[in-house]
Amino acid sequence: xxxxxxxxxxGLAAIGSGAAAIGVGNVAGNYLAGALRNPSAAAxxxxxxxxxxxxxxxxxxxxxxxxxxxMFAV
Amino acid sequence: xxxxAEGGGLVFxxxxxxxxxxxxxxxxxxxxxxxxxxxxxxxxxxxxVALMVLGTSKRATIPTRTQSVAxxxxxxxxxxxxxxxxxxxxxxxxxxxxxxxxxxxxNFLALIPMSFSPTSHIAVTAILGFGVFFAVTILGFxxxxxxxxxxxxxxxxxxxxxxxxxxxxIISYFVRPVSHSIRLAGNIxxxxxxxxxxxxxxxxxxxxxxxxxxxxxIYALEVLVSFIQAYVFTILTCVYLKxxxxxxx
Numbered sequence: 001x002x003x004x005x006x007x008x009x010x011g012l013a014a015i016g017s018g019a020a021a022i023g024v025g026n027v028a029g030n031y032l033a034g035a036l037r038n039p040s041a042a043a044x045x046x047x048x049x050x051x052x053x054x055x056x057x058x059x060x061x062x063x064x065x066x067x068x069x070x071m072f073a074v
Numbered sequence: 075x076x077x078x079a080e081g082g083g084l085v086f087x088x089x090x091x092x093x094x095x096x097x098x099x100x101x102x103x104x105x106x107x108x109x110x111x112x113x114x115x116x117x118x119x120x121x122x123v124a125l126m127v128l129g130t131s132k133r134a135t136i137p138t139r140t141q142s143v144a145x146x147x148x149x150x151x152x153x154x155x156x157x158x159x160x161x162x163x164x165x166x167x168x169x170x171x172x173x174x175x176x177x178x179x180x181n182f183l184a185l186i187p188m189s190f191s192p193t194s195h196i197a198v199t200a201i202l203g204f205g206v207f208f209a210v211t212i213l214g215f216x217x218x219x220x221x222x223x224x225x226x227x228x229x230x231x232x233x234x235x236x237x238x239x240x241x242x243x244i245i246s247y248f249v250r251p252v253s254h255s256i257r258l259a260g261n262i263x264x265x266x267x268x269x270x271x272x273x274x275x276x277x278x279x280x281x282x283x284x285x286x287x288x289x290x291x292i293y294a295l296e297v298l299v300s301f302i303q304a305y306v307f308t309i310l311t312c313v314y315l316k317x318x319x320x321x322x323x
Contacts (some may be wrong), residue, residue: 047158047309054306058253061260068263072089 006070013067020060027052088270092194092263110190111198118180118192126175147175151308158312163319169209170315173202174308181262181300185293194263196256203255206311214318225321254310261303265296 031049035042096107103109129144137145151171155163177193184191192198214222226243228236269292275285 047154050302050306051309051313054257054310057261058257061257061264062253064260064264065256 010067010070016063023056122175178304199255199259207251210318
């Protein structure tokens with residue numbers, strides 16, 4: 001399946017990982033901004049930070065999965 | 075599916091490392107075939123057992139290195155369960171600790187060169203993810219009865235909005251096990267595939283130095299990701315457990 005439409009689709013789906021990168025950057029950046037304003041409250045919120053990153057990242061992983069499916073399963 | 079690039083660059087496929095093979099002989103993989111996945115899952119279990127049994131057998135006042143690691147892991151997860159889920163959830167701590175240790179050891183063992191990464195398979199992580207999902211859902215109904223459905227009825231929202239929110243909440247509840255398991259498998263699979271892609275570049279003379287430094291960097295990142303994904307899996311289990319024990323918003 002050289003030059004298949006599925007490959008183009010897989011490439012397009014990979015744009016989703018860029019979107020997830022924006023999301024993860026947003027979470028981490030806002031956490032850091034908040035942590036520098038009030039460092040004493042930062043330590044208690046690291047768990048929330050990781051949950052937020054995980055949720056943002058999951059959607060990027062879905063995009064990656066779609067692209068894998070297009071590459072190997074379609 | 076070996077890809078031959080010009081100049082003898084990429085001679086193996088980056089996804090080849092995830093092929094499930096029977097360990098003895100080469101027949102078809104059946105229901106009870108002892109595969110490489112089974113081997114590395116067993117190794118992970120053996121490592122967890124070794125660490126915890128050897129680490130806690132002496133119970134020395136001045137801990138040895140093994141005992142320190144075992145105590146550190148125990149204390150880390152214990153504090154997480156207490157902080158995220160609450161003091162009343164400590165009796166579910168053994169399950170959560172087992173999940174964490176198992177995932178973290180399968181992830182770390184997978185980083186040994188030429189090893190196999192069982193957690194890169196959605197079949198493996200889906201069992202873990204759906205196990206958590208069913209355990210938490212059944213526990214929610216056992217603990218709260220029909221009150222568990224209050225999880226989907228956001229009582230702090232305006233009345234007109236609640237049915238709409240209920241639909242969204244139900245959808246998000248049933249997507250949980252999917253995202254829970256695919257997050258782990260996807261991260262590990264993507265990381266190992268990237269490592270193999272860089273390893274393929276290392277065979278091309280012009281970019282070899284760059285590729286080797288790339289491998290070092292990505293490998294360091296993968297060590298971090300291995301731990302963080304185990305941590306995230308565990309902390310999400312804690313969050314889901316908290317929802318089951320205290321479903322009111």
